[in-house]
Amino acid sequence: MARFGAEPGERGSSEIRTTSDGITQVCFVPLSTPESGSPAASRLADGVKLLEISPSSGRLAIYPTDTRHWSDDFLGPKYSTIEKITLPVDLDYEYWDVHDVLENLPSGFTKDLEYGLGLAHEHDWLVRLIEEHTACIEMRFVDGGQTPAVDGETFTLGLAWFGALVAELRRIKSRGDHASLRVRRAYGHNQLAEYLRVEPVRYAYGRHVDSRFIAGAALDREEVTEEVVASLAEAVSSRVTEAARVAPARMVALQREVELANLDHLIEAYRVALDARHPEQWWQTFFEENIFALQLLFGGPTIFVDAQVAIGSGDNRPKGKKIADYLFQNSMTNNAALVEIKRPSTKLLKRRPYRARVYGVQSEISEALTQVLDQARELTRNELATKSRTGRTSWVTSSPRCFVVAGRASELDTHDKKKSFDLYREHLAGVQLVTYDEILEQLKNLRDFLAADRRAGSPAIS
Incomplete structure (x- = not known):
């Protein structure tokens, strides 16, 4: 038996078994014993399988499990309908270790048995999206860049395709973090500008479309759609005379910004x-x-x-x-x-x-x-x-x-x-x-x- 989570407050340990046909199974043993007669106790009695490895076939099967002892679904499936995630694994038939297998899982996967395996928490929405729009019970990963496909109850996709998706999601997160930081710094600067006797700064949206969108969200500014533009134009048009009287300089500046934006658009269209x-x-x-x-x-x-x-x-x-x-x-x-x-x-x-x-x-x-x-x-x-x-x-x-x-x-x-x-x-x-x-x-x-x-x-x- 390989122990993990030995410190107080952790969720449990693993138990490794090998079947007569050479398949290795890793089961979860909770630190907290379920209440007698509860669904969790029944699941534990049947064995809570987290992982199944078949060196001869070169396949690995993950059974995503809810290991939170306070959850109503304790020791049950982590997801609503996706019961199993399978993927290829390259093992030396005689010498390999479960923990090495986990460490070599692709980026985007949970690699800690204590947390029930499956996709990393930040990608759970991907599973929910698949469950919402298909009747699949298995996610099957294959080598290469195969694009996603639904075959009955199996959702198949290439590891390279998934890797590219995860990499881009991380880049978006990084751009979002930087966009949020720019907004926070500009806001803080402008709040102190008067007292430090310095000029206020403009909010920098960044060049990438993701960065601009996220910075706009951080500023509580809506994405610019045709409906948003129509609403803004109607609001300005209905009060333009009053606005010009109350804040003429601001209205002149707004007009100039609109003219510049229109000119930039016209120049680019003309050039192309x-x-x-x-x-x-x-x-x-x-x-x-x-x-x-x-x-x-x-x-x-x-x-x-x-x-x-x-x-x-x-x-x-x-x-x-x-x-x-x-x-x-x-x-x-x-x-x-x-x-x-x-x-x-x-x-x-x-x-x-x-x-x-x-x-x-x-x-x-x-x-x-x-x-x-x-x-x-x-x-x-x-x-x-x-x-x-x-x-x-x-x-x-x-x-x-x-x-x-x-x-x-x-x-x-x-x-x-x-x-x-x-x-x-x-x-x-x-x-x-x-x-x-x-x-x-x-x-x-x-x-x-x-x-x-x-x-x-x-x-x-x-």
Whole structure:
């Protein structure tokens, strides 16, 4: 008999038996004798088997047991329906020790006989999850990375798969511990800041999604879902006038934080799209959904009027009419403006120089410029008819401004190409040519300006 738990207060000892066919069984002998006639006494009389090892088959069976003498389920199964956990074991047929076997159990298992074996306490929820959604009575571990599968009453999974799961759960716990520590330290700092004459600090959420979520939970801040955003927006909208009167600086800071977050999202989406080689129709939709990016073209107060506008006389059918990609108007003078877009992949310059160190413009660029100028001419001639097809009719065609968005500035990879391109577009009359990269750079500059303004002294939102 191998004793364990010899100190007072521990739960019991183990008894090792070997059957006639070479199977080793480890049974639990409680330190506290169950009350006569109790279910625990009956279980003890039958033998409380914790472990069964078969060296010849290379399998080990664990029978998770409740070893708490104060529990109603004392000496009974630890789990509701999972009665047995089996896994492969590599043993020298003649020389091996039970305690060595326990020590070599995979990470994530309880390795102390006194505590009834099974999965480690922090992973009990895994067993409960399996029990809730299956009728399994056995968890069967196999070598390798096999993904979990249910076969009748057996739940099978690979040891490597389980090991990876346990390792990631531990990493999440570590990230959670660090996130909680950051929140506690920041809170303590801010509570003492006034008395120590130091500046308060912002709560640091961390970069990893788990860390940010856990830090938010520690701060009692809900995970940001669409429902949470809708609730917050409704709450702010309903009291915005009063809030601006009571705390104008805070409202300005909040507005800036929202603008920065939206800009960051737009910049990232735009950057990714530039490298995706989307067709022109995709960009049509993108700019309609993010019209602010095009409004940066104008350098003044501009209102979006409509997209895919049919320009010309007659009825509302587009047949036989010019189709403008976008129609804008100056919000002060009401003067109309047209924007025509091509793809980012549209080439700006011809591949070979026309003369020494001088490059000509691709025909698709010159055709797009002519196209938008022709649209402006037709718009001036058919202003009233075209107005009837747009949702806004306050615009006028005093002198329509024209823009073409096409190509990538990154194509201009030599001094001669940059010079040729600038010579061409800076001497264009009546139309402005802008590359996709330049719009992205304007978005970045605006984001940096707002971020610098926030750092310069606006109150922080934390």
